Amino acid sequence: MNRMNRRQFNTAVLGVVATAASSSLRADENEALAEHRIADISFRRIDLTWPRRVGRNAVKGVHGDGPRSEVCILKTDLGATGWGMIRGGRKSVTDLSDRIMGQPISTLLDPGRGITAAHLMPLDFALHDLAGVILETPVWRMVADSDRDEPHVVPIYSGMIYFDDLDPPEAPAGIDKLIEECRWDYDYGYRQFKMKIGRGHKWMKPASAGLERDVQAVRTIAKEFPDCDILVDANNGYTIDDCLAFLEGVKGIPLFWIEEPFHENVADYRRLHTWxxxxxxxxxxxxxxxxxxDSPVLEQLQREGLLDVRLEDIAGLGFTPWRQLMATLKQQNILASPHTWGSGLKTIYTAHLVGGMGNAPTIEGVTCSHADVDFGDNVIRDGKLQVSSAPGFGLTLKD
Structure with a gap:
């Protein structure tokens, strides 16, 4: 796919950071939130398993079949309900329940900024969802840094192309397995594939054999799916020399991005960028x-123009901190695509963050079961994730 120089693209899509919504609008929102108080906190485990077993990457073994995750459900005295992933686990919520029961929602979440105190991080997603329900607005509109009628809609890539060619160990499936998986993802709606690389770091010896397979796999998928973008992710399993050898092997393929080729350091990134x-x-x-x-190193890479996209996890960092970080990155002309691997809910949370604030070239898709969750209008269409405009995150727990 023909693309502008990445720095030109950053400038074109970011523009000038818009001013915040008017104080009078925010005052009205806070008044509406103040009418509702937390009346009940409950928990539920939901099926978010993946459509196929996911194998190894450069550093970890077989990832398995996906999670059954516990979520937190918040209800107010006026009947509003919001829910979301827990950052930390059930105990992190029960430990603070006495501090939030009976509290007005306005004291827990500011629509213009996010949660009001660090101890509320376990409920970051649930409080954003609840506030959206009360205000009858989607989260993407709540977090937008300008008045928007429609969300930013960006491409979405399948983040589920692992080393399944290497399994089972007694009879490896080979690259045909990767073609089969990409075909499934293509039929599901994806037009970008992120392929894991770095087989020689741990799983194939000599390491040169792993590097050769990495190149072969990428070239095969690029040929089989010429209308799709290819992203690669080494999970820090390469050295700088490995990375340059890999890129030499895939010359001619317009890679969309290279993710975590090695643990971030300035010297190696200078070599990679120049090459x-x-x-x-x-x-x-x-x-x-x-x-x-390593935040100081990442910031130095940004200052030197060596890094294009920040990837901190949407749950690991938190939704409210990501709102703050995204605003800062926009001012610095740095793109972002919060990591979502593991949970399909994280994909939707990221889509709403990006839907309101923009600033992402693509987002990570984690396809999962819909047995317990109705994803509503959060659907993949034409290679992009269409973001729901229903209240909150547009996600509903099924009975």
């Missing part, structure tokens, strides 16, 4: 910050 600019990958985004992010 990419000189060897036909100047339009490929460099993305990092998901695993054990």
């Amino acid at each position: 990419a600019e000189e060897n036909g990958f100047e339009r490929t985004y460099l993305a990092d910050g998901e695993a054990r992010p």
Whole structure:
């Protein structure tokens, strides 16, 4: 796919950061939230399993079949209900229940900023959903930094292309397995595939054999799906020399982005950036910050123009902190795509953040069961995730 130089794109899509919504509107919202008080807190475990077993990446073994996650449900004295993932687990919520029972929602969440105190982080998602329900507005509109009638809609990639060619160990399925999985994802609506690379780090010896398979896998999928973008993710399993050898092997394929080739450090990123600019990958985004992010190093990479996309996890960092970080990154002309792997709910949370604030070239899709959750109008269409405009996150727990 033909794309502008990544820096030109950043400038074109970001523009000038818009002013915040009027204080009078926010006052009306806070008044509406103040009428509702927390009356009940309950929990439920829901099925978010994946459509297929997911195998290994460069550093971890077989990931399995996906989660059955516990979520928190908040109800108010006036009958409003909101729910969401728990950041930390049930005990993190029960430990603070005495502090929030009977409290007005306006004291727990400010629509213009997010949760009002750090101890509320376990309920960050649920409180945003509840506030949206009370205000009869989608979360994307609540977090928008300008008045918008429609959300930003961006591409979505399948984040589920692992080393399934290597399993089962006694009879490896080979690259045909990857083609089968990408075909399933294509039929589901994806037009971007993120492929795991780094087989030689842990699973294939000699390491050169793993590197050769990485190249073969990417070239095969690019040929089989010529209308799709290819992203690659080494999960910090490469050295800088491995990374450059891989890129040499896939020359001619317009990679959309390279994610976590090695743990972020300035010297190696300088080499990678220079090589990419000189060897036909100047339009490929460099993305990092998901695993054990080193914030000072990431910020230096940004200042030097070596990093294009920040990836901290939407749940690991938190929805409210991401609202703050996204605003800062927009001012710095740095894109973002919060990591969502593991849970389909995290994909929707990220879509609403991006729907309101923009600033993302794509988001990570985690396909999951809909047995317990109605995802409503949050659907993939034409390679993009259409964001629901129903109140809250537009997600409903099924009976």
